[in-house]
Amino acid sequence: MKRASxxxxxVDLDGTMVDTLGDFAAALNGMLADLALPAIAPSTILPMVGKGSENLINLVLKHALAQTVPAQAAINTAALFDHALARYQHHYGAINGQFSAVYPGVxxxxxxxxxxxWKLACVTNKPVALAQALLQAKGLDGFFRQVYGGDSFxxxxxxxxPLFKACEALGSxxxxxxxxxxxSNDAQAARAAGCPVLLVTYGYNHGEPVSGVDADGLLDSLAAI
Structure with missing residues (x-):
């Protein structure tokens, strides 16, 4: 990758610009309490983050139900999903940004x-309304010409x-x-779109070391870019 080109x-949001694990934990545990299901630890949530709200809710429900009625977990997950998602969105909207922090160097x-x-866009798998609100709450919204979420396309x-659409919007x-x-979500999308990609080393990456992901380089801080 040549910087001059x-x-x-x-730029991604969760795990890249803002550490939102605390927000996820608060919203998910509010949801689980509403469903009379056991709470989940942040360390258990971390590898589940990154592929959108629907995937996150499914994984959390399966985990919680496995603690109570393992044999019926799959059936109960499907039956509870719509209500669980609605409760999660309610709780997340209420606490969005309260238990999160901008990473040093961002x-x-x-x-x-x-x-x-450089013209900048934020592309995240978080619902776009929550992403825009979080960027505003953390004082980062002014950097971006465009913000797209997991429900934008x-x-x-x-x-x-989403990367093709962002490039189109930026005129690049x-x-x-x-x-x-x-x-790996970001890297796979970038490779498929034909974009160069750098990954930060301090993020989530589904709980796996980011060093094993195919990328053009790693950053210990966004300030090192």
Missing amino acids: IQAAI VEGLQTMQQRG ERKKPYPL QPAHTLVVGDS
Whole structure:
């Protein structure tokens, strides 16, 4: 990847710019309490994050139900899903940003990208309304020309569609648009779209070491970009 050829950047949100694990834990445990199911620890939630709310809810329900009625977990998960998702969205909307923090170096990294003249978009699998509210709450919204969430299109990362749409909105070609993320989701989407990709080492990546992911480089801090 040649930095001089980069004209724009697409930046992930959870695990890349903001540590939102506390928000996930608060919202999910509120949901579980509403369903009279046992609470879940943040360390158990971490590897479940990154593929959208629907996947997260399914995994959490399966985990919670396995603690109570293992033989019926699959059936109960399907039966509870719609109500669980509604309760999760209720709780997340109420606490969005309260138990999260911007990672060190993020503001400096975004400022550096802007100073280079790069056009910026945020593409996340979080629902777009929650993503926009979180960026605003953390003072990061002003950096981005466009914000897309997991419900913005019919496909979310690791599919390349959101990246193609972001490139179109930014007026940049994929080969000249850097993707910055924290997981294999981001890297797979970038590779499929033809974008160069850098991954941060401090994020979630479904609980796996990010060093094993096919990327063009790793960043210990976004400020190092």
